[in-house]
Amino acid sequence: MKHFIFSLLSIYAFTAEAQTFKNPSSLFDPTPYGFSHASSVFTPGQFVYISGQSGGLGKEHTLSNSFREQTQIVLKNIVTVLDSYNLKPENIMKITILIVDHSPEKLKIWNEEIRKIWQNKPFPASTLIPVPKLAIEGMQIEVDAMAFKAMK
Template identity: 75%
Template sequence: MKHLIALALCLFIFQTKAQTFKNPKSLFDPSPYGFSHASSVKTPGELVYISGQSGGLGKEHTLNPDFRIQVQTALQNLTTILDSYSLKPENVMKITILIVDHSSEKLKIWEEEISKTWKNKSFPASTLIPVPKLALDGMLIEVDAVAFKSLN
C-alpha cells in the first residue's frame, strides 16, 4: 500500500511540471525572438510530430504573396493540427522554421506573429533555416514542430 501511495505521489509530481523551458542566464535572452534555448519533458506521454506547415490557405492551399499573411496562415495551420490532438502552442517543444530569402525584416515579422500565437511566452526550442526555395512556387515559409501530450 505504501508503494502505491508513493507511486501515485511521484506521478502527481511529474505531471504537475511536465514541460520545462530553459534560458540560462549566461546566454542571451531569446524570448524577444520567439524561442527558448531548450525545452524538456519529464513525464510519460505522447510525442506529436507535425510535418512542415506552409502559408497555404485551406484545402486549395492558396498562397498569398505577402510574407506576413503566409506566416499567420502557417501558424494557424499548425494550431489547427495541435487542436486535433487537443493541444495548444505551449505544448510544442521544438519548431523548425524555413524562410525563403530570409532577411531582418522577415525575422521581425516572424517574431511579431509567433508572439501572438504563443501568448504565455513559453516559446519552444527553435531553429530557423534560410532557404532559397521551398517545395512549391510561391511558398515563403514552412514550419514543422514536435509537440508533447501528457497522458493525464
C-alpha cells in the same frame, strides 16, 4: 500498499510540471526573438510531430504573395493540428522555421506574428533556417513542430 502509494505520489510528482523551458543566464536572452534555448519533458505522455506546414490556405493550398499572410496561415495551420489533439501552442516544445530568402524584415514579421500565437511565454526551442526555395513554387515559409501531451 506502501509501494502503491509511492507509485501514485511519483506519478503526481512527474505530472505536476511536465514541461520545462530554459534560458541559461550565461547565454543571451532569446525571448525577444520568440524562442527558448531548450525545452524538456519530465513525464510520460504523447509526443505529437507536426509536419512542415506551409502558408497555403485551405484545401486548395492557395499561396499569397505576402510573406506576412503566409506566416499567419502557417501558424493558423499549426494551431489547427494542435486543436485536433486538444493541445495549445504552449504544448509545442520545438519548432523549425524555413524561410525563403530570409531577411531582417522577414524576421521582424515572424517575431510579430509568433507573439500573437504564443501570447503566454515560454516560447518553444527553435531553429530558423534560411533556404533558397521550398517544395512548392511560391512558398515563402514552412514550419514544423514537436508538441507534448502529458498523460493524466
